[in-house]
Amino acid sequence: MYSHLWGLRENPFSLATDPAFLYRSTQHEEALAKLIYGVQNRSGFIQLTGEVGTGKTMMLECLRDFLKKQFIEFAFLSNPRIKVDQFFATLARSFDLGCDGTSKTDVTFALNELLLQQSRDGRTTALIIDEAHSLGWGVLEEIRLLGNLEDRRGKLLQVVLAGQPELNRKLDAPNLRQLKQRIVLRCTLQPFNEAQTLEYISTRLERAGMPNQTIFPRDVAAEIHVRSQGIPRLINTVCDNLLLIASAAKSPVITMQMLEDVSEEMRLEWDGKRPSDSVPKAPEPAEPQPERVPLTRDTIAELGCAAESEPIKIIPYQPVSPALVPSFVADSALATREPTSPDPRWQAAVLDQMRAAAARVTRRPSVPVSETIARTASRCRVIAGRIGVKLAGVAQTAIKAGGSHPRWVIAVVGVSLIALFSRPMVGWLGSLPGAVSFGNTQNVAAVRPEAVPQAQNTGSEPVSRKVGEESPPRPVRIDPVEYTPEARYARFRGKVVVLVTVDRQGGVANIEFPTPLAFDLDTRVRDAARNWRFKPAMRGGKTVESRTLVQDPFI
Structure with missing residues (x-):
């Protein structure tokens, strides 16, 4: 739109990742060299990190061009927000494995055959993943296994993981320590400094058809660096908007006022940003302060206090909420009385009442020993009854098979022992709670276990019994959010x-939030809860x- 005004062949500040417009700074040359070396040397895992807009995708595009020229097979994954099954389906389609991708086993075997064939031909294979910081935990584990x-x-x-600095924090998680150890090469892209920003703008204009750029004065280019914070993507966006405004105004040079307008429209934030309104605000009227009276012997005498020779300690007044005052202090006459002099007896009485109240609060009612014995007797009787029923079934099976069978002798002896134990012994244990008082008989009632129905030999099926024991759900796998x-x-x-x-299979049936979450975090929690076990x-x-409460950290 504005190219004809300055004789440009194409848009110099397009956001498209065109390797022809690559600015070969020192850090970009080093990053590209590491990527190429890692793939050619068959290093395994290579990591590329950088802030948003620093040129990670441009590095990956240059790497793809190099792999195409070398006839190296590769797959490029640009949307990592996928599940494990979708990941394997993407591999099957990208490498043209000849399978539908629905079976993880088929994809793994087909991929292994392709990799071995490429290795026999003296070539390697690469998997390039952009936005790797958004990969799920399960997909990252599958990528590690492919390594x-x-x-x-x-x-x-050869796996190239490119992402924002959040990728480093994700790899620091304990469950990904194996993947972190396998990363051989790491490279990081930083924002430009001021000299690199000016050279970057000149290089882009030169590639577009202006060898000696005269559009951006040096002071304006330096200010662009400050407001874009040296991020290439923001530099492109700001310069493109400036060229559009200058074209509309028929101005051959960018002015500082144009940069102000663009910064306001783009809502840029930078260090040292000044408020938009330059008119100083009138100072707000100060609240009236009470008159301060100097604390001297004369003023003390006027207040009716005796002047002492010792120095006076002034303690600032701190109002106490009535809700924080204990009831025993509020009801006490000692607490409401305001002594004219520090009475040690009054202070000692208040401290004694506070200690007594604290002792009453912290004391917890203990479970009587008799109740514990009753619970133990009940459990022993239930267990004995269940064992007796089992042995009775074994005895009946043995009698049907033949009276002289050894199982018959074992079953008869076992039933006899259980009968001896389950009736008089458990009955004696059940009588203990009523006889043992341990010095506190006025509030302890005799607790006896409920009677367990006797097993009747009506058939070969055992008699079902109710067991009062239960256990809460326990977490097995809780992934961070x-x-x-x-x-x-x-x-x-x-x-x-x-x-x-928690459902009967150990999965998550539903999630409720006691308090609402901001920043759409509830959606992330629900997504992560699908893998909880x-x-x-x-x-x-x-x-x-x-139902159970789960506390899960964010990463």
């Missing part, structure tokens, strides 16, 4: 506590649906 494919000459698959980009920008930190409904709750010997 195990190797032969005697090195790794068969990833921050949303909005939460990272706001520097939000913390943990989340959710109420999870629990040991389901038990009740009566069966798994049941239950």
Whole structure:
């Protein structure tokens, strides 16, 4: 649109990742050299990190051009927000493995054959993943396992992970320490300094058809660096908007006022930014302060206090909320009385009442020993009854098979022992709670276990009994929750506590949030909860649906 005004062949500040417009700074040359070396040397895992807009995707485009010229097979993954099955389907289609991609086993075997064939031909294979910081935990684990494919000459698959600095924090997680150790080469892209920014603008204009640029004065280019913070993507956006405004105004040179307008429209933030309104605000009227009276012997005498020779200690007044005052202090006459002099007896009385109240609060009612014995007797009787029923079934099977069978003798002896134990012994244990008082008989009632129905030999099926024991659900796998980009920008930190409904299989049936979450974090929690696993709750010997609180950190 504005190219004809300055004789440009194309848009010099387009956001398209065209390797022809690559600015070969020292750090970009070093990063590209590491990427090419890592793939050719069959290093395995290479990591490329950098802030948003520093040129990571441009580096990957240059690497792809190099791999095409060398006839190296590669797959490029630009949307990592996928699940494990979708990841393998993407591999099957990108490498043209000849399978539908629905089976992880088929894809793995087909990929292994392709890698071995490429290795026999003296070539390697690469997997390039952009925005790798958004990969899920399961996909990262599958990528690590793909790194195990190797032969005697090195790794068969070279993996390039490119992402924002959040990728470093994700790799620092304990469950990814194996993947972190396998990364051989690391390179980081930093924002430009002022000299690199001016050279970057001149290089882009030269590639577009202006060898000696006269559009951006030096002071304006230096200010562009400050407001863009040296990030190439922001430099392109600001310069493109400036050229558009200058073209509309028929101005051959960019002015500082144009940069002010663009900065306001783009809502740029930079260090040392001044407020938009230059008119100084009138100072707000100060609140009236009470008149300060100097504290001297004369003023003390006027207040009716006796002047002492010792120095006076002034303690600032701190109002105490009535809700924080204990009831025993509020009801006490000693607490309401305001002594004219520090009475030691009054202070000692208040301290004694506070100690007594603290002792009453911290004292917890203990479980009587008799109740503990009653619970133990009940459990022993239930266990004995269940063993007796089992042995009775064994005895009946033995009698049907033949009276002289050894199982018959074992069953008869076992039933006799259980009968001796389950009736008089358990009855004696059940009588203990009523006889033992341990010095506190006025409030302890005799607790006896409920009677267990006697097993009747009506058939070969055992008699079902109710067991009062139950166990809560226990977490087996709780993956951390990833921050949303909005939460990272706001520097939000913390943990989340959710109420999870655990089904009978140990999965998550539902999630409830006691408090609402900002920055769309509830969606991330629900996505992560799909992979959570629990040991389901038990009740009566069966798994049941239950609810539990889970505290999960963010990363």
